[in-house]
Each structure stands twice: as C-alpha cells, then as structure tokens.
Amino acid sequence: MKPSYYVTTPIYYVNDVPHIGHAYTTLAADVLARYKRLKGFDVFFLTGTDEHGQKVEKAANAAGETPLELADRVMKRFQSLWDKLEISYSDFIRTSQERHKKGVSEFFKRVQDKGDIYLGEYEDWYCTPCETFWTETQLIDFKCPDCNRPTEKLKEESYFFRMSKYQEALLAHIEANPDFIQPKSRRNEIISFVKEGLRDLSVSRTTFQWGIPVPENDKHIVYVWFDALTNYITALGYPDEEGNFSKYWPVDVHLIGKDILRFHTVYWPTFLLAAGLPLPKKVFAHGWWTVEGQKMSKSLQNVVEPNMLVDKYGVDAVRYFLLREVPFGLDGDFSHSALIHRINSDLANDLGNLLSRSTAMLNKYFGGVLPEPGAPTELDQALREKAEGMVTQVDSYLDELAFSRALQSIWEVISAGNKYIDETAPWTLAKDPAQKERLGTVMYHMLEAQRISFLLLSAFMPKTAEKGLCSLGVVGEPDQSSFTWGGLKAGTTISKAEALFPRIDEKAE
Numbered sequence: 001m002k003p004s005y006y007v008t009t010p011i012y013y014v015n016d017v018p019h020i021g022h023a024y025t026t027l028a029a030d031v032l033a034r035y036k037r038l039k040g041f042d043v044f045f046l047t048g049t050d051e052h053g054q055k056v057e058k059a060a061n062a063a064g065e066t067p068l069e070l071a072d073r074v075m076k077r078f079q080s081l082w083d084k085l086e087i088s089y090s091d092f093i094r095t096s097q098e099r100h101k102k103g104v105s106e107f108f109k110r111v112q113d114k115g116d117i118y119l120g121e122y123e124d125w126y127c128t129p130c131e132t133f134w135t136e137t138q139l140i141d142f143k144c145p146d147c148n149r150p151t152e153k154l155k156e157e158s159y160f161f162r163m164s165k166y167q168e169a170l171l172a173h174i175e176a177n178p179d180f181i182q183p184k185s186r187r188n189e190i191i192s193f194v195k196e197g198l199r200d201l202s203v204s205r206t207t208f209q210w211g212i213p214v215p216e217n218d219k220h221i222v223y224v225w226f227d228a229l230t231n232y233i234t235a236l237g238y239p240d241e242e243g244n245f246s247k248y249w250p251v252d253v254h255l256i257g258k259d260i261l262r263f264h265t266v267y268w269p270t271f272l273l274a275a276g277l278p279l280p281k282k283v284f285a286h287g288w289w290t291v292e293g294q295k296m297s298k299s300l301q302n303v304v305e306p307n308m309l310v311d312k313y314g315v316d317a318v319r320y321f322l323l324r325e326v327p328f329g330l331d332g333d334f335s336h337s338a339l340i341h342r343i344n345s346d347l348a349n350d351l352g353n354l355l356s357r358s359t360a361m362l363n364k365y366f367g368g369v370l371p372e373p374g375a376p377t378e379l380d381q382a383l384r385e386k387a388e389g390m391v392t393q394v395d396s397y398l399d400e401l402a403f404s405r406a407l408q409s410i411w412e413v414i415s416a417g418n419k420y421i422d423e424t425a426p427w428t429l430a431k432d433p434a435q436k437e438r439l440g441t442v443m444y445h446m447l448e449a450q451r452i453s454f455l456l457l458s459a460f461m462p463k464t465a466e467k468g469l470c471s472l473g474v475v476g477e478p479d480q481s482s483f484t485w486g487g488l489k490a491g492t493t494i495s496k497a498e499a500l501f502p503r504i505d506e507k508a509e
C-alpha cells in the first residue's frame with residue numbers, strides 16, 4: 001500500500017478576490033503534492049473557501065447580494081485561478097456545503113458533551129476584518145493590534161471553549177515535537193504566547209446570521225474560526241472516522257501565512273485535544289509578500305493579480321518565480337523587474353539554453369539518436385554525481401519546505417550542465433572521427449543530467465518539465481527507478497527542442 005500524505009492550504013475568504021498571496025500558499029502546497037505523488041505517495045491535497053461570518057455577510061450586503069450568491073461568484077474565481085495555475089488539488093471544500101456544516105455541528109457537540117464548551121457572557125473588543133476578539137489592554141489606541149483598524153465593543157451571550165484547560169497539554173506537545181510549528185522563529189513566538197496564559201475562547205456569536213447554528217441553540221452562530229478550521233477534517237468525511245479520515249488524518253502539513261499562525265497552532269490544536277483527535281504533524285507559516293516595497297492593499301491599488309501575470313509571463317514562470325525568489329518562511333517583495341530578471345537569466349538562459357543547445361548538438365552529430373555512452377572520465381563522473389546528489393538534496397529540502405533551496409539545487413545541475421558542455425567542447429570532438437565514442441559519452445551525460453532535472457522540476461513547472469522530458473524522448477509515467485542515473489536509453493530519438501522561454505525585453509516592458 002502507498003504511504004499517505006495530506007497537505008492543506010488555508011480556505012480563503014470570499015469577500016476578497018484572489019491575489020498573489022493566495023496563489024503563493026496554494027502553489028507551495030501544489031508543489032508538495034506533486035512531488036509526493038512523484039515519490040509514490042497517495043496524496044490528498046485540500047483547498048477551498050471560507051464562506052461564513054460577519055465579514056462575508058457585510059460584503060454581500062454592500063454588494064446587494066446574499067452571502068451565498070457572493071460566495072458562489074467568488075469561489076469560482078478561486079477555482080478558475082487554480083485551474084490556470086495548474087493546481088492539482090484533490091478536493092475543494094466550501095464551508096457552506098452540507099458535508100461541512102454537518103461535521104462542524106458534530107465536532108462542536110462532541111467538545112460540548114465533554115464539558116469543554118459552556119454558555120457565558122462576553123464583553124470585549126472585536127476586530128471584524130480579523131474576526132478576532134481583543135481585551136482592552138491588548139488594543140493599541142483602541143485599534144486592532146494585528147491590523148491597526150478600528151475595533152468595536154461587543155457585549156453578548158456567548159458559548160465559550162475551555163481553551164485555558166489545554167494550555168499545559170499544548171505547551172507539552174509543542175515542546176515534545178520540535179517540527180510541529182515551523183519555522184523556528186514562529187514556534188518561539190507561539191511558545192511565549194501560550195506561556196503568557198490562554199483565556200477561554202468565545203466560540204459563538206449572536207450578532208449575525210450567516211453561519212452554522214450552534215447545535216440545539218440556533219440563536220447562536222458558531223464562531224467563524226471554529227467553523228473554518230474544522231474544514232481540515234470535514235473534507236475527510238468527519239464525523240465518519242473511517243475512510244479518508246483514517247487514511248489521511250493527522251495531516252502532514254497545514255500551509256498557512258504568518259497572519260493566521262495563532263489560529264492554527266493554538267486554537268485548532270486545543271479544539272482537537274478536546275475532541276480527542278490527533279494533532280497536525282506540522283504547521284508551516286510562510287512570510288508575507290509586499291509589492292514594489294509596499295503592503296498590498298485595495299486602497300493602494302497595487303494588488304498583484306495572478307491571472308494577469310500568467311497571461312503575460314506564462315504559468316511556469318510565475319510558479320518558478322514565487323517559489324524561487326524568497327526563502328519560504330521569510331517575507332518577500334514582488335516586483336516585475338525581479339520576475340523578468342529570473343525569466344531571462346534562470347529560465348531562458350540557463351534552463352532553456354541548455355536544452356536547446358544540447359538537443360541541437362545531438363541532432364547535428366548523431367542525427368538525433370542517442371548513442372551508447374563509453375567509459376566515463378572524471379568530468380562525466382562529476383556531472384553524474386552532481387545529478388545524483390540533487391535527487392537527495394531536493395528530497396531533504398522539500399521535507400523542510402525549503403522550496404527555494406530545492407530549486408537552487410536543480411539549478412546547480414543546470415549550470416554544471418552548461419559548464420560541462422563548455423569544458424568538453426563537443427564541437428571540437430566532432431571534428432575528429434577518432435573521438436566519436438567520447439563525443440557520444442558527452443552527449444549521453446549532458447542529456448541524462450537534464451532528464452533527472454526535468455523530472456524533479458515537474459513538481460514546480462509541470463508544463464515545462466513535460467516539454468523538456470518529451471524533447472528527451474522520455475515516455476510513460478515515472479516510477480521510483482526514474483530517479484536513478486541511466487534512465488535514458490541508447491537508441492532513443494531526441495528531437496531538437498524549441499526554446500522553452502523566450503527572453504523578455506525589460507525596457508520594452
């Protein structure tokens with residue numbers, strides 16, 4: 001039986017349209033999903049939309065539609081963007097779906113039956129954009145300490161979750177599992193937060209309608225974060241604990257932005273502890289994208305629209321750029337000039353050039369038919385070892401979610417391939433008929449190194465990798481043996497590759 005692997009993205013709010021921030025998390029999850037499939041895992045990759053809550057209700061009112069109409073409209077924009085970005089999700093959950101509502105009610109009920117949800121009264125400051133309550137002392141000038149927007153004082157009857165009860169258990173879990181919260185800086189942040197003390201959490205609202213009613217008291221609506229977080233198990237069929245739930249839970253990794261760390265590493269695990277369910281294996285919070293040095297915001301009109309980027313630069317250039325440019329976990333800045341630079345230097349020059357010059361040479365010197373390699377020299381051996389090392393490195397980097405370093409490892413082989421050609425100078429060998437076998441060995445090494453590189457790249461740039469592998473005459477689905485040197489067979493016909501990436505004239509842009 002294949003080992004299982006479960007990866008999730010946040011479910012995105014439908015009051016906003018998708019931008020590169022959303023695309024970023026989803027792309028990262030897609031790369032993991034594709035890579036794990038390549039490695040023989042049975043993968044479940046979940047994404048979706050977060051459709052309930054006051055924020056969505058307000059946005060719908062403002063747009064003169066019902067919340068569900070708004071959600072129907074916006075979720076399609078997410079789905080069509082994911083199609084365009086070649087996101088290979090297994091399931092798309094919407095919190096307005098019956099399967100989800102049923103699962104949330106049951107989850108709520110189980111925690112309540114355990115005595116960990118009780119009815120009380122709330123009086124605190126609420127930030128609607130963040131859907132978060134704050135105490136007065138936490139506010140800065142009566143504004144939300146997270147987003148700096150005005151808060152409003154709310155007093156209402158509310159159900160509370162006994163989060164305080166799980167403070168020690170959560171801390172013990174974080175300390176016993178160094179990989180649970182990553183990167184490390186985020187883990188430390190959460191440890192300090194939990195050590196300061198956890199308060200019981202309000203998990204219901206009476207001030208709006210758009211959500212899931214509390215079981216047996218429909219005056220109350222389940223708190224939107226309690227509702228949303230539960231998507232990670234309702235999509236697996238919870239409360240049915242057979243089938244997908246038993247196969248994929250606990251999740252291997254929840255990918256999130258740093259903005260929603262606390263919800264995923266304090267709220268969610270304590271809910272799960274109360275419900276007696278295993279905790280996620282890993283929560284990884286990546287950094288935040290700014291645009292040309294500024295925070296992305298509707299009012300600044302600088303929101304980077306991924307559809308436009310894909311239309312202009314192509315899907316794989318965008319996929320490559322977002323994961324290569326910034327180490328996952330750190331903040332990064334988006335700029336068109338940085339993107340164009342990556343396309344021209346990494347994609348057109350290094351990758352595209354290597355494939356086109358090497359396939360052209362094979363066609364010129366061997367009529368496009370791959371010869372049998374002869375005895376390798378030190379140079380050949382060094383290239384082979386680099387390619388073999390890349391397979392191990394990419395695996396361990398992706399295990400750490402170091403996407404950028406994984407790509408760097410692949411590019412080391414691409415650069416080594418280009419250098420290898422310069423050093424072996426096939427054009428000189430070709431002039432001497434006595435060097436025919438040597439020339440064949442060189443052709444074999446330069447192309448085989450690319451085969452393995454493209455195979456690994458297929459997780460990052462599916463279309464480009466397909467084109468590359470197709471040029472190299474590779475057919476059929478890869479299996480575990482595909483990662484081993486020697487996959488290209490002598491006698492294979494290899495066509496002259498078209499340019500993978502045209503250069504972009506930055507000035508004209």
Ligand code: ME8
Nearest residue numbers: 010011012013021022025050228229256257288289
């Ligand atoms: O928070 N840079 O949804 P959301 C990088 N519904 N990533 C960014 C980003 C930026 N500038 N802006 C957004 C929610 N993101 C909840 C989640 S989960 C149970 C519920 C990404 O639509 C990042 O992944 O506000 C962030 O965590 C997510 O979008 C927030 O999306």
